[in-house]
Amino acid sequence: MIPFVEAAREKRSIFLRMPAVVGVLFQLFSFAVVIPIYYVALILSGAATGNPVKGRATKITQGNAEALLFALIAGYIIPTVCMVVFQDVTPTALWQGYPIIMSLAQFVYLVIRPSSRYVESGYATIQAMYGFIFVTSAIFHIYYTWPLFFDTQQFQKVLVPQLALSKRPLSLPEGAAAVIQWDAVFGIGSTLLVTFWFARGVKEMVLLFLWHVLSSVAFGPGAAIAGVLLFREARLNSRTAVEDKED
Template sequence: MDQCLPLHTLNLFAKIFPDCVDVQEVLHHSNPALVWPHPVGPRIIMIYFVPEVDDQGKGTSARQKALETRLFIIHRRAPDLELPPELFDLQGLDGLEIADPFEAIQLIFGLSFYQNGLQFKLNAICDPTTALASHPFRLAYTVTPDVDKFLCIMVAFFHTLMDPFYRPLVAELFTTLAAVTIIMFAEAARDKLPFVLRTPAAICLAFQFASFGVIMPLYSLMFVITGTASLRPGPLTTPGTKINQANAEALLFALVISYIVPTLGMLVYEDSMATAIWQIFPLFIELSQFAYRVIRPPSKHIESGHRTVMATFALVFVASAAVHAMYMWPLLGDWEALRVMVVPSLGVLDPAATSLTEGVVEFIKWDFITAAGPTMLSTLWMADDFVQCLAVVLWYGVATVLLGPGAAIAGVLLWREEKLNGGSQVEKVQEKIR
């Protein structure tokens, strides 16, 4: 099963990872969790690097416990489809024919995180062998060094993103994140929902720590294939679309207290500890909802919370549109500025010539596209017919430019909620079942 990579491929990896002094061992093997009997199956390449050792011998103790592991997923849609030879030598390797999430992994991690050198720049800041407080982000966030390193990387990532020049991109990211987050928690609050979608906090934590653009295609796929995206109004005796009043109020309360307030605090104060705490905002949303439900038990407030849900979606819509107008409208006439702000590079950036900020921005662009795209695509299943589907597509085309992607998604959610639980729809369903 094991094979050796050609010498020129090793040389390529050395160029991609200039901070690595010596490549000691290169192995690749199949991951049992991912292998299936199809001839075009997944193959994982793991590259182990030995960290540089200085004149004082620092780093030697880390050799056995911390050989750097780099994970690459080689993607090929068909055996006869060739990738540029300067990227990878595919001879003897299987292609990878999975779905969009794995394309996202390749784009986000293979290109933006590893090949552009972003990982090594972040590791240089958060190296656990360096003293605490050697960098503003290198703090004792917890009592566990490995967790501290991870949080340091997350804090460095988001603080770097707060460069004033890229504030429009940050604004679009967090408003779209609000729209996507509210989808998960709102759907989980409906009276009937498949179990796989009833853990929004876990799903949101996954995209916080494993990338927005990797998890959202998976969620969108489950959203569609479970039939949740294509819910239709049902009889009042068999509720499947309703969110009761207590759950609707808990949703609005949690959005404000556990997402909007912490996000504004992080962006305004730019405090490292606040940014570290923000990473678990999905858990705060879950806890806020739980606390509210203790005070207002859903079992005692079973009436429809349609208007409150509409108000929640409207809040996301208005806030997203206002932020988009503030930050993006001034750029609409400047195509070069728009390109720099939202269009990712299709090639590998030179790690030596790319700053940490540029690397983070490149990562965020791909992350944003591979998350927002599948989310919008999944909402097409909310349409009842081709005309409505076409209308949603046209809406996204216009609203994304004029109002922003967050508002565009929230607008579709408003339309769907009115379609599902509006008074006129309930009356129509009642007439049909008489």
């Protein structure tokens, strides 16, 4: 969701306003390759900040916030549920295009409910979205990952990527699993790393490191990242809320 959320902020660079393109590149060249490049662009543009910016450059309007939430549900959650439930070629193929589906869902929502009519801060909606991501990520982590902590063999098989070439040829499922594991390592790792740009000073970096370590084990990296984004959004909104009152 990070590319979609950042694209929805006011006064964003044109290079950060194409989340569907970033998502399609994920699918074509892998999450591990594309997301670090996106984060470099985010940092160089000055958008990877944890501080409120004068002029509401970090604000997301209520209309855009609602469109983001709708895009998440209609463009990602529903296709993912269909893929898992039906386990058929068609839903799986459609899921590959989720960035485009999300973008279309967002566009349709904004046509029906234009953001220009709802220009107040969408902070509460964005926080609700991140809260939903945190809770669902934690639930899935607890349900699927916690049992692996008590089974070393399964833990290594499912979560630990191979560090050296196997002495025997990998089967197709094993090869696919290895690719997914390394994709997750670099993709999630770079996302955890970029959150350190949101910190104010060394003390917050240390606290952020401890948060990532402890919460990633307890609730999963998805929940850990969502928690940081919740905190960041609150900090970014601290300025825009004051500006709204002044206006």
